[in-house]
Amino acid sequence: MIVIAGVQTPEEHIHAIVETIEKEGLQAHVSRGSDRTIIGLIGSVEPKLAEHLRQMKGVENVVKISKSYKLASRDFHPENTVISINGVNIGGGELVIMGGPCAVESATQIDEIAALVKAAGAQVLRGGAFKPRTGPYSFQGTGVEGLIMMAEAGKKHDLLTITEVMTPEYVDICAEYADILQVGTRNMQNFDLLRKLGTCGKPVLLKRGFSSTYDEFLNAAEYILAGGNPNVMLCERGIRTFETYTRNTLDLSAIPVLQQLSHLPVISDPSHGTGRRELVVPMTKASVAAGADGLIIEMHTDPDNSMTGDGVQSLFPDQFADLLKDLELLAPAVGKTFHTPSTVS
Numbered sequence: 001m002i003v004i005a006g007v008q009t010p011e012e013h014i015h016a017i018v019e020t021i022e023k024e025g026l027q028a029h030v031s032r033g034s035d036r037t038i039i040g041l042i043g044s045v046e047p048k049l050a051e052h053l054r055q056m057k058g059v060e061n062v063v064k065i066s067k068s069y070k071l072a073s074r075d076f077h078p079e080n081t082v083i084s085i086n087g088v089n090i091g092g093g094e095l096v097i098m099g100g101p102c103a104v105e106s107a108t109q110i111d112e113i114a115a116l117v118k119a120a121g122a123q124v125l126r127g128g129a130f131k132p133r134t135g136p137y138s139f140q141g142t143g144v145e146g147l148i149m150m151a152e153a154g155k156k157h158d159l160l161t162i163t164e165v166m167t168p169e170y171v172d173i174c175a176e177y178a179d180i181l182q183v184g185t186r187n188m189q190n191f192d193l194l195r196k197l198g199t200c201g202k203p204v205l206l207k208r209g210f211s212s213t214y215d216e217f218l219n220a221a222e223y224i225l226a227g228g229n230p231n232v233m234l235c236e237r238g239i240r241t242f243e244t245y246t247r248n249t250l251d252l253s254a255i256p257v258l259q260q261l262s263h264l265p266v267i268s269d270p271s272h273g274t275g276r277r278e279l280v281v282p283m284t285k286a287s288v289a290a291g292a293d294g295l296i297i298e299m300h301t302d303p304d305n306s307m308t309g310d311g312v313q314s315l316f317p318d319q320f321a322d323l324l325k326d327l328e329l330l331a332p333a334v335g336k337t338f339h340t341p342s343t344v345s
């Protein structure tokens with residue numbers, strides 16, 4: 001249920017509404033927008049309370065919300081969530097590019113790639129230290145050492161960093177070294193992990209499970225939000241369909257749909273979404289055209305020898321740089337800003 005109050009409603013009336021809700025043992029979440037204030041109720045609302053709230057000063061309407069997720073929904077929070085990290089605003093009109101290798105392989109590798117990511121104009125360095133591999137004998141990542149290597153590269157090249165965390169036990173150490181924590185597709189419904197991320201103090205990029213509906217995806221995000229972490233971004237990374245030509249089917253509709261249903265920033269991953277290098281460039285551009293707030297793109301200096309199988313979906317550095325130059329032209333056409341270093345004075 002949400003209580004809608006006018007934008008001019010005095011603060012004391014909003015306080016009184018919140019107090020009334022909390023007295024009934026429910027939670028109240030206040031979201032102040034440009035044209036109205038929304039007070040979202042979490043918990044089971046008795047019809048008597050709804051009626052009482054309707055009569056209170058400043059209340060314009062009381063509306064029942066039938067969705068199972070609340071905090072993630074646009075009904076509860078009509079304005080876009082903007083996640084600000086060291087001057088980078090995700091979800092606020094600036095196109096945010098996260099680039100880098102599938103896995104952190106060595107200090108030299110991540111340092112070289114970080115330099116190229118920065119030179120191309122991206123704001124975030126990606127790289128997995130803990131890799132979720134299909135086969136137990138495949139390279140599993142460089143672990144904590146990889147986290148340290150990536151943190152150093154990020155600091156040296158003035159880039160934010162994003163890395164995947166696979167278990168609740170590793171959340172604290174990943175949060176110590178990375179700016180953004182990534183939940184991989186295979187862990188979208190790892191509820192213990194999601195709960196732990198609710199209290200980790202760092203923004204989270206939640207990837208859509210490869211067989212998950214939008215509703216399941218938003219409920220997974222709700223776990224993190226309900227734990228007290230408001231900084232969640234949603235990432236469409238392709239779903240499993242009958243098509244085998246591509247590794248996954250990048251669901252472009254997810255971008256506008258999630259933006260309609262939710263206020264959280266939406267990021268697209270055309271690398272995992274296609275699994276084919278030659279499709280990454282067009283699907284990146286298609287994602288921007290569809291309204292994505294950001295992209296996470298794999299790039300490698302020596303993709304043929306990458307330690308995971310992801311070389312085939314990784315761009316070469318010059319392709320990555322050329323793509324970002326094209327995004328500089330495309331972004332304004334969809335109301336976003338993005339600048340490569342060559343055009344920043």
Ligand SMILES: O=C[C@H](O)[C@H](O)COP(=O)(O)O
Nearest residue numbers: 131132133134135308309310
């Ligand atoms: O390693 C990275 C891959 O993107 C993914 O996590 C798993 O791939 P795999 O099926 O080759 O192990």
Ligand SMILES: C=C(OP(=O)(O)O)C(=O)O
Nearest residue numbers: 128184185186207237272
């Ligand atoms: C493993 C990754 O992605 P996904 O969880 O989407 O497969 C990744 O981005 O490194």
